Amino acid sequence: MIRSRVVAVAALAVLTLTLSGCVRMGVEVALQEDGAATSNLVLAVEDAYLDQTGQSPDDVIDTLTEGQEDPAREAVRTEDFEQDGYTGTRYVYPETKVGDVGTRVGWPIKVVRKGGDYLVSGTLDLTEQGLDSRGGAAIDNLSITVDISFPGKVKDSNGIVDGNSVRWEPAVGEAVEIHARGAAKGPAEPDADEATGAAEVVTLPVVPEWMVLALGVSGLVILLLIGVVVWQAMLRVRDRRPGAGADPPYPQQQAPQPPAAQPAPQPYGSLPPQHGTGSSPYGAAPPQERSTSPDQNLPPSFPPGY
Template identity: 25%
Template sequence: MLGVLTMLCLSGCVRVRAAMAVSPNDLVSGEIVIAAQPTRAGDQGPELEIPDAVKARTSTKAYNVDGYVGNTLSFHDLTFEEVRELSSSINPNSQHFQMSFRRSGDLVTMSGSVDLTGLPTDKADVQIKLAFPGRVTKTDGIDEDGAITWKPKAGEVTEFTATAEYSTKGQSSWTRWVMIVAASAIGVALLVAILAYAARRVSLRQVQ
């Protein structure tokens, strides 16, 4: 994996902007932009593989903004386990990116980590946003009215966590939480798609 990170450093900047919202019945919806700066004409950015079990609740569209090309992946109503499966399908072997959700009584905790130690500070634009339907009781991110933001820095290992209190029996509307985070466009593990794609691009350039 370190070799892939090194190749990414040589291949240009990457952009990952993930946003997720958890509903009162523990279903996760969101959107993530995965993009990189093209290195040749016709470069369309990284391709994503989606598990068959969740394809009906996901969609992708091309992303081309600020010189970055790639995809925007949208998903809705995934269980905590399905979020893990979606992440694992794109990141089957690496431990550089991890994320998990768990419930204990009325407390739901998200925890994860991202290792960007192989990237120079000017090579990554990474942002993660998460919204809960209940009161956030603890987090190491920036909490703005229940919408939590993390901005992992290149060259560092970033650990992130957030805990919220709410019951699955609650009827609180969570649509506004989706609106809060959607503009920033499951799991941080999807970043590996860019790393693998960058490695392939470098290999192609070396062959040419």
């Protein structure tokens, strides 16, 4: 059990280490959503003490646990530990129920679930009686840490909160009360689409009707302005051409020509006049037109003129 190991190692550390050395024992408990819990034990030696003595962390730990139960006996694995100026080993133990955490760590720590939260309470007895120390004069050389992590957010605690974890650093030689409350469930998992990086659908805002009308009127005004600019540019180009500005010649209006004179009708049987002679045939003078009009009561003669 962790309790027997913690008590034995603490007692030996108090008896064997000088004032220049220090041993850290850490108890780590991780509460799970399904009601299970994992626990670890950390045994580490201060790096300054190792430098002074020239010992390795394993040498010091072996000395501390000599004649005691090997802390690695029930561990499922061990890990190297280097943190805060300490070097040592972390022993990882099998999973247990949250109700058995106190038995596992060797202190009367109680963990219960209430609604959606875990409630942790208990007493860390680090007195000489609690550690079963045999008159340890160098008890100040021992430091103990207790870390309990929750699946979700820590809501209340008298320890040092760091994310979803709470740490207590009780002074050795005292009995310390601890309590904490944290969520028994972590944040919701992202949807499948978010996990696979699906494209996000963006919904455009609805444009009000008055804005559509305003945009339409603005567009017409812009088009009209563009038309005016183009028209003025064309006028400037035309004015720069040679002879620009003179009125174009208009075609002259021709006066109408009088109709050509038609020759008077000739009586039947008469000969046409000879062109170029100026006289009628046989030397006779051309017949003179009658100045009197024919009698309207007489029938017309045939051929005309007789």
